[in-house]
Amino acid sequence: xxxxxxxxxxxxxxxxxxxxxxxxxxxxxxxxxxxxxxxxxxxxxxxxxxxxxxxxxxxxxxxxxxxxxxxxxxxxxxxxxxxxxxxxxxxxxxxxxxxxxxxxxxxxxxx
Amino acid sequence: xxxxxxxxxxxxxxxxxxxxxxxxxxxxxxxxxxxxxxxxxxxxxxxxxxxxxxxxxxxxxxxxxxxxxxxxxxxxxxxxxxxxxxxxxxxxxxxxxxxxxxxxxxxxxxxxxxxxxxxxxxxxxxxxxxxxxxxxxxxxxxxxxxxxxxxxxxxxxxxxxxxxxxxxxxxxxxxxxxxxxxxxxxxxxxxxxxxxxxxxxxxxxxxxxxxxxxxxxxxxxxxxxxxxxxxxxxxx
Numbered sequence: 001x002x003x004x005x006x007x008x009x010x011x012x013x014x015x016x017x018x019x020x021x022x023x024x025x026x027x028x029x030x031x032x033x034x035x036x037x038x039x040x041x042x043x044x045x046x047x048x049x050x051x052x053x054x055x056x057x058x059x060x061x062x063x064x065x066x067x068x069x070x071x072x073x074x075x076x077x078x079x080x081x082x083x084x085x086x087x088x089x090x091x092x093x094x095x096x097x098x099x100x101x102x103x104x105x106x107x108x109x110x111x
Numbered sequence: 112x113x114x115x116x117x118x119x120x121x122x123x124x125x126x127x128x129x130x131x132x133x134x135x136x137x138x139x140x141x142x143x144x145x146x147x148x149x150x151x152x153x154x155x156x157x158x159x160x161x162x163x164x165x166x167x168x169x170x171x172x173x174x175x176x177x178x179x180x181x182x183x184x185x186x187x188x189x190x191x192x193x194x195x196x197x198x199x200x201x202x203x204x205x206x207x208x209x210x211x212x213x214x215x216x217x218x219x220x221x222x223x224x225x226x227x228x229x230x231x232x233x234x235x236x237x238x239x240x241x242x243x244x245x246x247x248x249x250x251x252x253x254x255x256x257x258x259x260x261x262x263x264x265x266x267x268x269x270x271x272x273x274x275x276x277x278x279x280x281x282x283x284x285x286x287x288x289x290x291x292x293x294x295x296x297x298x299x300x301x302x303x304x305x306x307x308x309x310x311x312x313x314x315x316x317x318x319x320x321x322x323x324x325x326x327x328x329x330x331x332x333x334x335x336x337x338x339x340x341x342x343x344x345x346x347x
Contacts, residue, residue, distance in 0.1 A: 012222045022212035029208055033201045036183050036346055046347070053342035057335055064215045064331045066324075071122075072129035074140050078151055085162045092166050096173035103176050 013069075021063045028056050117141060144321045147328065154332045157285075161336050164281065165343055168274040180266030182345050186250070200345045203246050204337065207286075210239025211334040214327045221305070221323035229323065230300035236330065237293035240286055247283045251276075275344070282340055285333050296326050 032052040035045060062068040067075055116122075122141070123131050132141050140148045172179050188198040217232035254275070258265045261273040299305065300323070308317035 012219050015216070015219065018212065018215045018219060022208070022215070025208045025212070026205065029201075029204050032342065032346060033197065033204070036197050039183070049342050049346045053338055056338045060211065060331055060335050060338070064211060065328055065335075070143070071132060071141060072124075072126060073132040074143060074148070074151065076129055078155055081155060081159075085159070085166075088162070088166055089169070092170045093173070096170045099170075099174035100176060103174070107176070 017063060021059050024059060025056055028052050028059075032056075144319075144325070146325050147321065150325045150328050154328065157332065157336075161278075161281070161339070164274075164278050165339060168278060168344065171270045171274055172268070175268045175270055177268040179268050180264065180271050182347070185254070185266055186345060197345060199246060199250055200341065203243055203250075204341055206239055206243050206246070207334050207337050210236045210243070211331055213239065214330045218324045218327040221300070221320040224306065224320065226300060226303060226306055229320075230297050233293055233297035233300055233323070233326075237290050237297060240290040240293060240330075240333075244283060244286050244290065247279065247286075251279075278340060278344060282333070282336055285336070289330050289333050292326060293330070296323065 029052075032049060035048045035052070040048060067078070120135070120141070122128060133139050135141075183196040186200050187194050187196045189195075190198065213232045213235045217229050217236060220228040220232060259272045259275070261276055263269045264272045299309075299311075299318070303309075304311075304318045305320045305322065308319065310317060311322075
C-alpha cells in the first residue's frame with residue numbers, strides 16, 4: 001500500500017496544463033456567449049453552439065477529469081454508452097417530427 | 112493515475128492494454144481506486160438521467176406548434192438602462208468554470224500533499240458553487256414573478272416552464288449537494304484527515320487525498336452538465 005502511495009504522489013501534472021485548459025474554457029464560453037450576442041441564426045448558430053459545446057465538454061473530461069491519462073479499460077467503459085444516447089436522440093427526432101406533422105395535419109383537415 | 116505499477120503485471124497501452132486489463136485477474140480498472148471507479152459509474156448513470164431530460168426537452172420543443180419563448184430575451188437583464196441578453200446566465204457560466212478550475216488545482220495540490228493550498232482551493236470552489244446557486248435562486252424568483260409556471264408562461268409555448276424548472280432544478284440540486292460536500296471536505300482537509308489517514312463516516316477505509324479527486328470528478332461533472340444545458344436550453 002505504501003508503494004502505491006509513492007506512485008500516486010509522482011503522478012501529478014504540471015500546473016501549466018490546468019491553467020491552459022482553464023483559460024481555453026473561458027475563451028470558449030466567451031465565444032459561445034458571443035453567438036447569442038451577435039444573434040447568429042440558423043445553421044451557423046446551431047453548428048457554432050455544438051462546436052463550442054463539444055470542445056468545452058471534451059476539455060473538461062480529458063484534462064480536468066483526467067480521462068486523457070486514464071487507461072483505455074476505464075475510458076471505453078465510460079464513452080461507449082454515449083452511443084446509446086445518440087441512438088435515443090435519433091429516435092426522438094423522428095418521433096417529434098411525426099408528432100408535429102400530425103398536429104399540423106389535423107389542424108388543417110380538422111379531425 | 113496511469114503510471115501506477117503492479118508487481119508481475121505488464122501494462123500495455125491502448126486497446127491491447129484494454130483487452131489485457133479486462134480479461135485479467137482481480138480488477139479490471141488497474142490502478143484506479145475503487146471509490147473513483149464507483150464515482151465514474153455513478154456519473155455515467157447521472158449522464159443518462161440528464162440526457163433523458165434534455166432529450167425530452169428536445170421532443171417537447173420540437174413537437175409544439177406554438178412558438179418557443181426566445182431564451183435570449185426571457186433570460187436577459189436590464190442593467191444601467193440597457194437590455195443585455197442572457198447576462199445572468201453568462202455570469203453563472205463563468206462562475207461555474209472558475210470553480211471547476213480551482214477544483215482541478217485542488218486535486219493537483221492534494222496529490223502533492225500541499226494541505227493548506229488544497230483546503231483553500233476547495234473552499235474557493237465551494238464559495239463559487241454557492242454563488243452559482245444564489246444566482247440561480249435569483250433567476251428562478253425573477254421568472255416566477257414574471258408569471259412563468261410549469262403549466263403556463265406569458266412568453267410562448269406552455270411547455271417551456273416545466274422543462275426549465277425540471278432541468279435547471281435538477282442541476283441546481285446537484286450543485287447544492289456538491290457545495291455541502293465541498294465545505295465538509297475543505298474542513299477535513301484543513302484538519303489534516305487525509306494526511307493522517309483518519310477514517311470517514313460509515314467506513315473503515317483510511318482517508319487519502321484520492322478522495323479529493325473523487326469529489327473533483329463529481330464537481331467537474333456538474334460543470335460538464337451545465338455546458339450542455341447552457342448550449343441546448345439557453346443558446347439554442
